[in-house]
Amino acid sequence: MTGAKQGGQENSVTLDLLKRKMDDFAKERDWEKFHSPRNLLLALVGEVGELSEIFQWKGEVPKGLPDWKEEEKVHLGEELSDVLLYLVRLSDICGIDLDKAALRKIELNAVKYPVNLCKGSSIKYSDGDVNSNQSNGGD
Ligand SMILES: [Mg+2]
Incomplete structure (x- = not known):
């Protein structure tokens, strides 16, 4: 995975690419002052809660989620991404590779x-x- 651009599109995703995009996102908004390790950890935990809500009360579900509506899967992808992005950001801010x-x-x-x-x-x-x-x- 190189993160190289091909035809204007990212042809692969790496943790480093996500790290740089999250850093740019925060810098553009002057949000770096809010991105302390503690704040990022709490944001991460909040997103894990949002992810958990999607599965709450559903009981066990089969792999691949064959019975889920498309919009439910889109929502799941969004919350999984929130968790990943805060994890990547927290790691970066803490100086962890x-x-x-x-x-x-x-x-x-x-x-x-x-x-x-x-x-x-x-x-x-x-x-x-x-x-x-x-x-x-x-x-
Ligand atoms: Mg979320």
Whole structure:
């Protein structure tokens, strides 16, 4: 993913592209003064709440959301994007390289949850009880 322009359109999206667009957006509006780590975190949590509201009271829904109306999926895309964009902005303002941090975390998770011990099981390896039916938080 390069974020390079082709025919005036972005042909790929990267975290760096989103970071730069969020920075430009804030600068153009003189909103940088509001983008403190705490404010951004609270905004992120608020957007997670808005995302949760979409699923609230629906019960479990099948993958791909085949029964959802198009406008519901558009709304879902908007709220997912709000969460992503605030996460990217928060990371940038905190000086965290989210690309590197996310890749490192995947590697750490792979060590924490070795395939030979965790395959097909939703419990945490560290919990020890392989017969337990508790869900895996993945942290
Ligand atoms: Mg929102």
